[in-house]
Amino acid sequence: MRKLIFALAPVIAMGGITLAVAQNATTATREVYVKARPTDVLSSNLIGLNVHNNAKENVGEIKDLIVSSSGQLSGFIVSVGGFLGIGERYVVVAPSALKVTYSENDKKWSATMDTTKDALKAAPEFKYEGRWSK
Template sequence: MHRILLAAALTACAVPALAQTPSTAPAQSTAPKTDAPVPGAMKTDDKGGMSTVNTTTVAVHFITSKPTDMVTSRLKGVNVYNNKNENLGEIEDFVITDGKSVNGVIISVGGFLGMGERYVAVDPSNLAIHKDGNTVKAMLNTSKDDLSKAPTFDYSKTKTKS
């Protein structure tokens, strides 16, 4: 028993105190923004599609969530309404560009009991998300008619799981 405690104490002393090491933020670059790839991020393959990398050199930046923040897992399935409080559909998915930015929100529209529905992608800035009691609602300033004319989002044109 004493050997186990001694081994644990020696191991604890040998591990550096990472939490006490001050972190330094990388210096902000004043160079003009280019289309050069970010090290460790998604990259474009020779066919114009995305490919993943197996290592990264990007420094980690942690965030602290705020009470007003929302996570995507709680938004999937949320009903979308317009300003007339008409149900337009529901949030089905999210489009992530370059492996790091939410670029679109996919909404299922039309159909009845899951038959005949289709998907449209809207800019995330077009949606207003709010809580109505214990219910989360998404609001979109459009009509059912405008959504019926919107281009259909085609899942076959997106990168699939490997």
């Protein structure tokens, strides 16, 4: 009898970066532990990362990640507007719309998106409520 250990899709791809996620695993056929690859990124490197547009203007900040039930990255929750957490609103940005890169020279992560702060403010709002309450 095989025992299901966890059920997530094998890979999350975003802005040219691939995140390894545990696969559907059974004790008889799958490895339980995986090795992080040099191209992988930790969520802790993304949360709090400022998002800049092509004009190098700060348009928001990555606050959270949305992972689907199949284990795929569905979106980035980006905060826009507000000051010191007051008056900010959240929008969900498609992974393909946000480019995350790492500079080996600077040892820094960056996130860019072809948008404006006004466009993000006008996007449909995401609210942390119901099943998404913090």
